[in-house]
Amino acid sequence: MTSSVKAVEALGITKRFGPTIALNGAGIAITEGETHALVGRNGAGKSTLVSILTGLQRPDEGEVRFGGEPAPPLADRDAWRQRVACVYQKSTIIPTLTVAENLFLNRQTDRGAIRWRGLRARARQLLEQYGVDVDADGLAGDLSVEQRQLLEIARALSFGARFIILDEPTAQLDGPAIQRLFDRMRSLREQGVTMMFISHHLDEVYEICQSVSVFRDARHIVTTTVGDLPHAQLVDAMTGEATAAYEYRSRTADASAPVVLAARGLSLAGRYEDVDLAIRSGEIVGLAGSGSSGKVGLAETLVGLRRADTGTVTVNGTEVKPGDVPSVLAAGLGFVPQDRHHQGFVPLLSIAENATIPIAGKLGRYGMISPARRRERGARMIAELDIKTTGPDQPVADLSGGNAQKVVLARALADDPRALVVINPTAGVDVKAKHSLLGAVEDAAAQGTGAVLVSDELDDLRICDRVLVMFHGKVVKDVPRGWTDSELVAAMEGIEH
Numbered sequence: 001m002t003s004s005v006k007a008v009e010a011l012g013i014t015k016r017f018g019p020t021i022a023l024n025g026a027g028i029a030i031t032e033g034e035t036h037a038l039v040g041r042n043g044a045g046k047s048t049l050v051s052i053l054t055g056l057q058r059p060d061e062g063e064v065r066f067g068g069e070p071a072p073p074l075a076d077r078d079a080w081r082q083r084v085a086c087v088y089q090k091s092t093i094i095p096t097l098t099v100a101e102n103l104f105l106n107r108q109t110d111r112g113a114i115r116w117r118g119l120r121a122r123a124r125q126l127l128e129q130y131g132v133d134v135d136a137d138g139l140a141g142d143l144s145v146e147q148r149q150l151l152e153i154a155r156a157l158s159f160g161a162r163f164i165i166l167d168e169p170t171a172q173l174d175g176p177a178i179q180r181l182f183d184r185m186r187s188l189r190e191q192g193v194t195m196m197f198i199s200h201h202l203d204e205v206y207e208i209c210q211s212v213s214v215f216r217d218a219r220h221i222v223t224t225t226v227g228d229l230p231h232a233q234l235v236d237a238m239t240g241e242a243t244a245a246y247e248y249r250s251r252t253a254d255a256s257a258p259v260v261l262a263a264r265g266l267s268l269a270g271r272y273e274d275v276d277l278a279i280r281s282g283e284i285v286g287l288a289g290s291g292s293s294g295k296v297g298l299a300e301t302l303v304g305l306r307r308a309d310t311g312t313v314t315v316n317g318t319e320v321k322p323g324d325v326p327s328v329l330a331a332g333l334g335f336v337p338q339d340r341h342h343q344g345f346v347p348l349l350s351i352a353e354n355a356t357i358p359i360a361g362k363l364g365r366y367g368m369i370s371p372a373r374r375r376e377r378g379a380r381m382i383a384e385l386d387i388k389t390t391g392p393d394q395p396v397a398d399l400s401g402g403n404a405q406k407v408v409l410a411r412a413l414a415d416d417p418r419a420l421v422v423i424n425p426t427a428g429v430d431v432k433a434k435h436s437l438l439g440a441v442e443d444a445a446a447q448g449t450g451a452v453l454v455s456d457e458l459d460d461l462r463i464c465d466r467v468l469v470m471f472h473g474k475v476v477k478d479v480p481r482g483w484t485d486s487e488l489v490a491a492m493e494g495i496e497h
Contacts, residue, residue, distance in 0.1 A: 006068065007032040007163050007194035008053065008084065013062035015048050017398075020390075022048040024218040027062070028196075030163070030211075035185060035195045037205040037226070040215035040238055041430035043388060043400040046198055049215070050165055053196075055080035066163070085156030089168035089428055093148045095141025099123060102140050103155050130154040131184065144291075146177040150184065163194045170204060171427040172338075174291035174456060182208050200430055202234060214238055235431070249442055251481075253465040257281040259314075260450040261333065261419035263302065266311035271297035272473040275311070279419065279450040284441065286461040287454040289470035289492050296338055296423060298470070299454045303335040303421050304328040316418045334417035336408050338424050338454075351399075352378025352392035355410040381410040386436050402433025409440055420444055420451040426460055438463050458485055 008030050015023040023045045030036040040046050051057040053064060055074050064071040072079035093102050100123035123136040132150045134143060143151065149169055156164050166185075170178045185195060185208055197209055205212055206226055213223040214237040221237050222229070229237070261279040266272065272294035279285050287295040300306045302313055307323025314320070315331035328335075352374045378392030385406040389399060396407050405425060412420060422441060426434040442463055445451055453464055461467050469477040469491040477491045 005032045006030065007066065009065045010049060010053060011063050011065070013049065013052060013059045015052065015057065015059050021218050023052075023059070025062075026215060026218065026220040028213050028220065028223070030194055030196060032194050033189060033192050034210045035189055035197055035208055037197050037199065037209040037212040038215065039199070039202065039205060039212060039234070041402070041432060043403070044215040044238075045218045046215055047400070050086060050167060050198070053165065054084055054086050081159040081161060083161055084163045084165065085159065085161040086165040086167060087149055087152045087156065087169060089171050091145075091148045091152065093140045093143070093151060095139065097140055098136070099127070099134055099138055099140055099143070099151060100136040102151060103158065126154055126158050130157060131187070145172045146180065149181065153184070153188075157193070162192065163196070164188075165196045165198070167198045168200070168428045169197075170199060170201060172424070177291060178204070200428060202231060205234075206231070216240055238430070239432070248462050251445075251465065253280065253283040255280070257283065260316050261302065261421075261452065262314040264312050264314075266298065266301060266308045266313070268297060268301060268306060268308045272470070275475055277468065277475070279452060281418070281448045281450050282445050284445050284451045284453055284464045286464035286467035287452060287470060288461055288467050288488060292472070293470035293492070294473040295454050295470045299421050299423050299452060300338075302452065303333060305337070332418040333421065334412035334415065334419070335421040336412050336423060336425050350378070350393045350395055351382065351387065351389055351407050354396050354407050355381045356414055377414070381414070385410055385440055402429035405429055406433065406436060409437055413440065413444060417449060420449050421454075422451065423454045424456060425453075426455065426457055458488060461488070
């Protein structure tokens with residue numbers, strides 16, 4: 001049962017970054033004890049609002065209030081932590097520290113030497129209090145994505161914060177893990193914790209949230225209870241127009257086309273075993289399965305990010321050196337990694353610099369890159385992938401998530417690869433960006449590229465000519481185009497082989 005007291009309010013917020021208006025008189029009000037969705041396309045102003053609600057940015061106009069009281073000064077970080085915390089899509093957990101050390105980072109002791117036994121005891125008590133089933137003495141780097149998120153929630157609550165922002169928390173979770181997260185969120189709500197939930201998966205908004213606010217083009221559009229806003233109206237509010245469903249192209253793979261990417265006898269202990277596959281020119285093959293199926297580990301082996309214990313990978317007829325990314329790229333493969341923040345781009349470099357990294361040697365003579373040629377190629381990629389930007393010289397760090405992901409795909413396609421591996425390309429991006437990304441993969445296939453598409457989204461996999469379903473490290477089914485959701489999910493859950 002929610003109260004009428006506002007846990008947090010942002011009133012008349014305007015924020016500019018040079019000529020760009022990130023928020024234009026926008027605001028939000030969240031009632032104590034409710035889970036409130038914030039939705040909008042990439043670039044709508046959501047991330048800027050989060051930075052203001054957490055005290056990382058000062059608004060140019062407007063104010064933030066907690067429980068009816070003005071927000072503390074920006075310099076008083078402890079006061080902000082006692083009021084609000086954010087669990088970001090990009091984890092802030094330090095992998096080389098233990099769980100206990102992460103929980104009490106920078107507050108291990110009030111004074112004097114750290115009492116490690118007491119610290120671990122406090123950590124175990126905190127983990128038990130919030131139902132986080134991990135070892136306080138274990139390394140945080142050994143935790144799953146799900147466990148790291150729960151650890152961040154427990155850490156936030158330990159500061160005394162009763163308002164938590166969850167930024168795309170389900171982007172890297174599989175179905176069962178998402179339901180466990182939602183169960184935990186419902187439990188926290190019953191304890192009076194207020195949450196702001198940011199997601200591009202609108203079905204999740206209807207499942208877990210009581211109310212929703214929509215932002216578009218830096219402005220607040222509407223706030224209402226979830227039950228009063230049908231799905232179609234919610235999409236209209238986000239886009240300003242009725243957004244058509246993605247039109248999956250009619251396609252027939254050529255069974256006689258040459259194989260451009262192959263694996264034989266691939267095994268990696270704890271991830272997958274004895275995998276064979278062959279991807280033909282112009283063919284899109286999906287990899288589906290739960291988070292523990294081994295699909296991401298297999299894809300990362302194909303691109304050289306992991307080294308298999310046994311087996312071979314062949315790209316465009318060339319057997320590549322195991323676990324060697326440069327060898328794979330030189331053979332003619334492009335890839336989009338799962339984690340765009342760590343592996344996909346260099347944040348401070350421009351769009352043109354990031355997108356042309358694979359072809360830098362072709363943009364000049366005698367080892368010198370022509371800035372004009374680089375900008376020209378960058379501008380062409382911006383047009384082809386509809387990247388929303390001020391131009392090819394804009395740093396990728398300034399882009400929204402969907403547009404940054406388009407830069408990563410542009411880089412993967414820069415050298416016209418014969419083979420392409422794309423891992424969860426639409427995680428954390430809006431509807432229109434998703435359509436652009438899937439369309440670019442289909443365009444590449446139409447030009448003869450053979451592609452492997454790994455995705456947790458069933459709709460993404462509909463562009464595939466066939467889908468290989470993995471279960472506990474094995475490929476258990478090869479599903480041709482035209483499958484139903486129930487057929488694919490049954491195979492993914494091991495209900496049928």
